[in-house]
Amino acid sequence: xxxxxxxxxxxxxxxxxxxxxxxxxxxxxxxxxxxxxxxxxxxxxxxxxxxxxxxxxxxxxxxxxxxxxxxxxxxxxxxxxxxxxxxxxxxxxxxxxxxxxxxxxxxxxxxxxxxxxxxxxxxxxxxxxxxxxxxxxxxxxxxxxxxxxxxxxxxxxxxxxxxxxxxxxxxxxxxxxxxxxxxxxxxxxxxxxxxxxxxxxxxxxxxxxxxxxxxxxxxxxxxxxxxxxxxxxxxxxxxxxxxxxxxxxxxxxxxxxxxxxxxxxxxxxxxxxxxxxxxxxxxxxxxxxxxxxxxxxxxxxxxxxxxxxxxxxxxxxxxxxxxxxxxxxxxxxxxxxxxxxxxxxxxxxxxxxxxxxxxxxxxxxxxxxxxxxxxxxxxxxxxxxxxxxxxxxxxxxxxxxxxxxx
Numbered sequence: 001x002x003x004x005x006x007x008x009x010x011x012x013x014x015x016x017x018x019x020x021x022x023x024x025x026x027x028x029x030x031x032x033x034x035x036x037x038x039x040x041x042x043x044x045x046x047x048x049x050x051x052x053x054x055x056x057x058x059x060x061x062x063x064x065x066x067x068x069x070x071x072x073x074x075x076x077x078x079x080x081x082x083x084x085x086x087x088x089x090x091x092x093x094x095x096x097x098x099x100x101x102x103x104x105x106x107x108x109x110x111x112x113x114x115x116x117x118x119x120x121x122x123x124x125x126x127x128x129x130x131x132x133x134x135x136x137x138x139x140x141x142x143x144x145x146x147x148x149x150x151x152x153x154x155x156x157x158x159x160x161x162x163x164x165x166x167x168x169x170x171x172x173x174x175x176x177x178x179x180x181x182x183x184x185x186x187x188x189x190x191x192x193x194x195x196x197x198x199x200x201x202x203x204x205x206x207x208x209x210x211x212x213x214x215x216x217x218x219x220x221x222x223x224x225x226x227x228x229x230x231x232x233x234x235x236x237x238x239x240x241x242x243x244x245x246x247x248x249x250x251x252x253x254x255x256x257x258x259x260x261x262x263x264x265x266x267x268x269x270x271x272x273x274x275x276x277x278x279x280x281x282x283x284x285x286x287x288x289x290x291x292x293x294x295x296x297x298x299x300x301x302x303x304x305x306x307x308x309x310x311x312x313x314x315x316x317x318x319x320x321x322x323x324x325x326x327x328x329x330x331x332x333x334x335x336x337x338x339x340x341x342x343x344x345x346x347x348x349x350x351x352x353x354x355x356x357x358x359x360x361x362x363x364x365x366x367x368x369x370x371x372x373x374x375x376x377x378x379x380x381x382x383x384x385x386x387x388x389x390x391x392x393x394x395x396x397x398x399x400x401x402x403x404x405x406x
Contacts, residue, residue: 002032010035022360042251061094070390074099092113093117131159181217199325218246266333270312281347298323
């Protein structure tokens with residue numbers, strides 16, 4: 001089969017690493033892959049067998065474009081899919097799946113929605129509507145049970161979903177590595193990852209406690225639209241502690257990123273990056289991307305397996321495990337026995353739930369099932385309806401933009 005991954009952008013982040021790993025596995029097992037996004041510096045990491053196509057309109061919601069521009073974008077997207085003889089489309093949230101739905105009547109290729117970020121549903125009525133349409137047709141996928149529950153809450157209805165966790169390969173670990181003295185965090189510098197602000201401030205507070213712990217530095221890997229804001233905060237914290245304790249690493253990929261994972265004392269974060277750290281047998285401090293929860297840590301991944309097997313970030317179910325980032329860092333930095341237990345539990349859970357071959361074989365079955373589906377005329381009409389809605393919303397978007405600028 002030929003699979004198309006349609007995703008918002010291709011910068012260094014969990015979604016992009018997810019696509020990269022799935023692409024490699026599919027190619028190794030005889031399939032073909034293309035990727036469509038609005039671009040980014042992570043494109044160069046795709047296997048040579050994978051073609052990448054840029055559709056710039058993925059950068060914003062469809063209603064921010066005039067009907068003429070939107071129609072051209074849909075035609076461009078359909079042409080890419082048809083010309084490359086794609087069999088199945090895996091579309092991600094938010095904008096890609098809306099564009100795929102609106103162009104469905106042109107390309108007529110079966111598609112699914114695979115949700116990689118549940119907070120995309122906050123205030124997004126179009127995504128909720130389309131999700132309901134796809135769930136009825138068994139074309140809706142999520143990564144965890146907790147993510148599914150959150151989306152049901154936002155859509156105000158029960159949804160039929162397939163839960164397929166993030167597939168992570170077990171890395172080859174070099175036993176000669178030197179365990180360094182830094183805490184690692186990896187992720188896009190974007191609004192949904194702004195727990196990072198609390199982590200950086202808390203790290204400065206931890207250092208000023210002057211405890212004799214292993215961790216002396218915080219390495220921040222990633223880039224994004226909020227980089228300048230984060231750099232200002234980092235400078236402020238470093239000035240307070242008297243040395244460059246928080247280090248902005250920027251975009252790091254490939255072997256260099258593997259080395260950072262392998263050599264860190266512990267990891268702090270969410271998502272694919274969290275699972276990658278677990279694959280390296282690291283103690284993991286759970287962060288959260290939800291509003292109102294970004295200021296705290298939510299336990300240590302693997303130590304509450306009944307919760308952790310269904311989550312890759314903190315949510316309301318973790319309320320009894322809440323602690324400050326300072327206390328969490330202090331625990332993994334100063335308590336060797338606890339840190340080793342957290343490392344082992346994280347690795348055990350990772351191997352049990354997220355094994356690469358097990359998950360990808362399930363995906364192979366699903367792609368084959370979707371590939372056999374014929375054109376759904378009703379779904380085509382719903383996509384056309386979404387186009388009409390966005391065309392009608394465009395004047396309102398323009399007015400709002402003008403009012404904001406006054």
